[in-house]
Amino acid sequence: MIVASLSRRDLLRLPEARELYRAGLKIVSCYQFGKGETADWLPGASAGVEHAKRGWQLHTAAGGPIGAPVYASIDDDPSYAQYRAQVAPYLRGWESVIGRVAHPAAHLHQVEIDARSVGGVDVNHVLKPQFGQWD
Incomplete structure (x- = not known):
């Protein structure tokens, strides 16, 4: 199964x-x-709060369910030092807005960043039948 991930530039409308x-x-x-x-995670926690608010706004505006x-996405290959200093605080910023980022239904993983795509969209691996899809 191919699941397309849309970035902030590619707004999905209802x-x-x-x-x-x-x-x-x-x-x-x-x-x-x-x-x-220009990655969103570079500034750390404060950017996580800002982007989580925008992400939730886009999710609900497109019809995304409350429980999904x-x-x-961290669409880069950060070093361990970057993970500790920037990525982890960025994700904690997300958690402060929308709750735990490691949601129990989150079973979608992109392991080959920019290596494979369909129509310019990266291919993701679906790890379980329920992976956070809207239905």
């Missing part, structure tokens, strides 16, 4: 989400803004 759902596609909310030097997870 009519489009309904159309995709009617066509039988599975939808998850996956938030990412920037990459490399919003994936916070």
Whole structure:
């Protein structure tokens, strides 16, 4: 199964989400803004709060259910030092807004960053039948 992840630039609107759902596609909310030097996680905790608020706003505006997870993507390969100083605080910022980021239904993983894509969208691996999809 291929699950497309839309970034902050690619806003999914409610009519489009309904159309995709009617066509039988599975939808998850996956938030990412920037990459490399512009990655959203670089500023740490305060950026996590800011981006979580925006991610939740986009999720609900597109029709995402209250109980579905919003994936916070780290679409880079941070070092361990970056993880400790920036990524972990960024994710804690997310948690302060939307609750625990490691949601029990979150079973979607992108292991090959930028290595494989379909139509310019990275391929994700679905690890369990219930992976946070909207239905």
